[in-house]
Structure formats: C-alpha cells, structure tokens
Amino acid sequence: xxxxxxxxxxxxxxxxxxxxxxxxxxxxxxxxxxxxxxxxxxxxxxxxxxxxxxxxxxxxxxxxxxxxxxxxxxxxxxxxxxxxxxxxxxxxxxxxxxxxxxxxxxxx
Amino acid sequence: xxxxxxxxxxxxxxxxxxxxxxxxxxxxxxxxxxxxxxxxxxxxxxxxxxxxxxxxxxxxxxxxxxxxxxxxxxxxxxxxxxxxxxxxxxxxxxxxxxxxxxxxxxxx
DNA sequence: AAGGTATACTAAGGATTTCTTAGTCTGCAA
DNA sequence: TTGCAGACTAAGAAATCCTTAGTATACCTT
Numbered sequence: 001x002x003x004x005x006x007x008x009x010x011x012x013x014x015x016x017x018x019x020x021x022x023x024x025x026x027x028x029x030x031x032x033x034x035x036x037x038x039x040x041x042x043x044x045x046x047x048x049x050x051x052x053x054x055x056x057x058x059x060x061x062x063x064x065x066x067x068x069x070x071x072x073x074x075x076x077x078x079x080x081x082x083x084x085x086x087x088x089x090x091x092x093x094x095x096x097x098x099x100x101x102x103x104x105x106x107x108x
Numbered sequence: 109x110x111x112x113x114x115x116x117x118x119x120x121x122x123x124x125x126x127x128x129x130x131x132x133x134x135x136x137x138x139x140x141x142x143x144x145x146x147x148x149x150x151x152x153x154x155x156x157x158x159x160x161x162x163x164x165x166x167x168x169x170x171x172x173x174x175x176x177x178x179x180x181x182x183x184x185x186x187x188x189x190x191x192x193x194x195x196x197x198x199x200x201x202x203x204x205x206x207x208x209x210x211x212x213x214x215x216x
Numbered sequence: 217a218a219g220g221t222a223t224a225c226t227a228a229g230g231a232t233t234t235c236t237t238a239g240t241c242t243g244c245a246a
Numbered sequence: 247t248t249g250c251a252g253a254c255t256a257a258g259a260a261a262t263c264c265t266t267a268g269t270a271t272a273c274c275t276t
Contacts, residue, residue: 023222041225044224044225045226047263048263049263069178071175075200083187086206094206095187098202099190102190102194105195130252131252142236143236145253146236146237146255149254157234159261
C-alpha cells in the first residue's frame, strides 16, 4: 500500500474555493512566475510534496493551518480549520469538552 | 526566517511519553534496524523530514493522527489528538459547536 | 472552422534532500 | 575505568524536487 497523501485533494478544494488559478496561487506564495504553475500543479496532482517552508506559505495564503493539509478525513480537517478562529481560552475549553465527550461515549 | 517545523518537538514528546528509544520506535515502524536510530534521530533533531509513508507509520505506532506533527501550537495538537477518539457523529456535533463559539466571540 | 487565450498539466535533467553507512559522544552503572 | 545503552553525526549514495520547455484541453471570438 502506497499510503495516499491528503494534501492534493485539500489543496485543490481550498484553491478552487478561493477562486485562484494554480499560477496565481503560486505567485501569491512568492514562487517564480515562470514555474509557479508547474510547481503548484505537481503539488496538487501529488507528483511532488512541498517542503515545510513552501507549505507554510501556501497555508498562509489560503488561510488554513498547515496541519489542515495532513488531515485524513474531511470532518477533522473542517474541525481544525474552524478551531483556528478560537482564542487560547476557547481552545482550552474545547479540549476539555472533547475529553468529556469521549468519556461519555465510553459509558454507553 | 526559516520557518520551524513542528515535527521534531512533537515526535520527541510522544516518543518519550510512550517510553520508546529512537532505535525501538524505528524498528516498530519497520525501518532497517541497522539505521533505525540514525533516521529517527535525524527526524527528531529536524535534520531531515520523513516522507508521507514513513510519517504515517510513525503516527500509527505512536497512536496520533498524522496532522498532529504539523500542528503549530500545543493546544491545537491536543485538540486534534483528543478528537481522534470521537465518532463521526460526535465530530459533526463538535464542528457545529466550534462554529457557534466563533460566532459568540464575535458578538462581544 | 480556425485561431487565440487561459488554465491545467507533463517529461526530463539539474539541483537539492534524504537514506545508509560507519562510526563518535554522553551518561551511568558495575 | 570499563562497558553499555542511547543519542547523535559526517559524508557519500540514492531518491526526490525544482526548473525548463514545452503539450493538452476547454472555451471564446472572428
């Protein structure tokens, strides 16, 4: 099994949502305009994987956390993205409530 | 700025928590025992970054989601790890409640 | 229909990074 | 002080990514 990387699908989805072309997105990251399209296409088709620095810039431009591109299920990806907007305090409260949910489920 | 990769710190933390040596963890992933220690050390010191397949096997052995290694703050990493134990239904409920939290915060 | 344009996509080689090998270094216990 | 476990590293071999130079596809416009 060659384990499928979640990045290509997530990248495409968010890029389309933000109405950017592969070329334009690449330029916004600061890639050389002469190869921005080629590189972004390679990432989006899963041909190659960006290094962390590039990944971070992609995440910044698309306004999602870096970890978003590594979420293996859709729902977890959405949770992560939504949680980004929370304050530290709210995140802590969230963590506590998730742990309660887990305990509650076990008791069933 | 060379953007710091979150993986080294997270990897070390979970490995220690599970009381594994770099060598032993590498072997559990299926790395060649003759270089398991060297490779795990390189990942943990941030000298090199594992490819997705290796990352996935590390995540499996340590029982955390792959995205955990890409979370840039501690709290978000914990949220992600905790959320793993939830059912699809519970995740959906969680997503809804996060979105409510965001709206509530805005109203202040 | 033909030509133009925008976007997506790709092969191939040079550039860069990782993996393997063969160790050294550090701390601690006998 | 010797031995051992665990952490760590340099350097070359091997693998992967980046750059170049395009082709492919869909959709307009004339």
